[in-house]
Amino acid sequence: MRSLICIVIFFISVNSFAQTPMNNQEAMALKSLVKNRAATTKTILSDFTQSKHLDFLDNDIVTKGKLAFKSPNLIKWSYTDPFKYSVVFKNETLYINDEGNKSNVDIGSSKMFKQLNKLIINSVKGDMFDDNAFSITYFKIDGLSLVQFTSKDEKLSKYISAFHITFNKKGDVEQVKMIEPSGDFTKIDFVNRVLNNPINDTLFTN
Numbered sequence: 001m002r003s004l005i006c007i008v009i010f011f012i013s014v015n016s017f018a019q020t021p022m023n024n025q026e027a028m029a030l031k032s033l034v035k036n037r038a039a040t041t042k043t044i045l046s047d048f049t050q051s052k053h054l055d056f057l058d059n060d061i062v063t064k065g066k067l068a069f070k071s072p073n074l075i076k077w078s079y080t081d082p083f084k085y086s087v088v089f090k091n092e093t094l095y096i097n098d099e100g101n102k103s104n105v106d107i108g109s110s111k112m113f114k115q116l117n118k119l120i121i122n123s124v125k126g127d128m129f130d131d132n133a134f135s136i137t138y139f140k141i142d143g144l145s146l147v148q149f150t151s152k153d154e155k156l157s158k159y160i161s162a163f164h165i166t167f168n169k170k171g172d173v174e175q176v177k178m179i180e181p182s183g184d185f186t187k188i189d190f191v192n193r194v195l196n197n198p199i200n201d202t203l204f205t206n
Contacts, residue, residue: 019139019140019141019146020139020140020141021137021138021139021140022138022139022140022145026138026140027138030138030145030147030167030171031129033170033171034126034127034129034167034171035127035129036171037126037170037171037172038125038126038127038171039127040196041071041125041195041196042070042071042196043068043069043070043071043195043196043197043198043199044067044068044069044124044125044193044194044195045066045067045068045069045193045194045197045199046066046067046190046191046192046193046194047064047065047066047067047190047191047192048064048065048066048067048077048188048189048190048191049062049063049064049188049189049191050062050063050064050065050079050186050187050188050189051186051187051188051189052184052185052186053184053185053186053187054184055182055183055184063079063081063082063083064079064080064081065077065078065079065080065081066078066080067124067190068199068203068204069121069124069125070199070201070203070204073089073090073117073118073121074088074089074090074201074204075088075089075120075121075124076088076089076203076204083099084099085097085098085099088204088205089107089117089120089121090204092106092107092108092114093105093106093107093108094106094107094117115153115156116156116159116160119156119160119163123163123165123173123176123178124173124176125173126165126167126171126172126173128147128149128163128165132152133151133152133153134149134150134151134152134163135149135150135152136148136149136150137150141166143169144166144167144168144169144174145166145167145168146164146165146166146167147164147165147167148162148163148164149162149163149164149165150162157181158181159180159181160178160179160180161179161180161181162178162179163176163177163178163179164176164177164179165177172193172195173190174189174190175187175188175189175190176188176190
């Protein structure tokens with residue numbers, strides 16, 4: 001009896017998280033919702049948990065922190081646990097503060113880094129619906145929407161082959177998953193998300 005109950009629970013769990021493809025009408029409605037949400041989003045403040053999966057490690061590397069975004073292109077990742085580390089993308093420069101050790105990297109001369117930065121910003125906002133850049137597939141999963149973006153750019157695919165973004169019913173991003181060609185991936189879950197609160201530019205100093 002106990003084995004039967006376990007089997008039933010297993011199948012219920014699998015079915016509850018099963019991905020169901022969206023039809024064209026559902027996909028267009030989601031796309032419109034998300035793009036409208038992104039267009040009216042001027043700032044984002046959010047807590048996040050980041051999990052880095054590497055095949056050669058038994059356990060994922062988990063870090064936590066806070067995200068700050070200000071339109072059009074200011075973004076700061078502040079890691080707070082298990083270490084203090086912050087990264088700011090500002091004026092085509094990457095500013096790094098590693099527990100007081102500060103450095104910066106000029107990304108303005110690198111088309112690839114600029115493209116990656118733009119994609120990261122767009123993924124946080126949820127606005128990545130570019131059919132010329134990605135093959136896009138839409139799914140429903142456990143009351144949420146999952147959109148898979150597979151890059152058509154061969155150069156970009158050497159770094160990130162796909163983005164998987166999960167949206168809630170409001171069109172806000174709840175999870176971003178960046179998949180590397182090797183199969184390793186970085187997954188970021190957002191919670192306590194606050195939109196359009198005033199953010200002073202001084203927050204983006206490092």
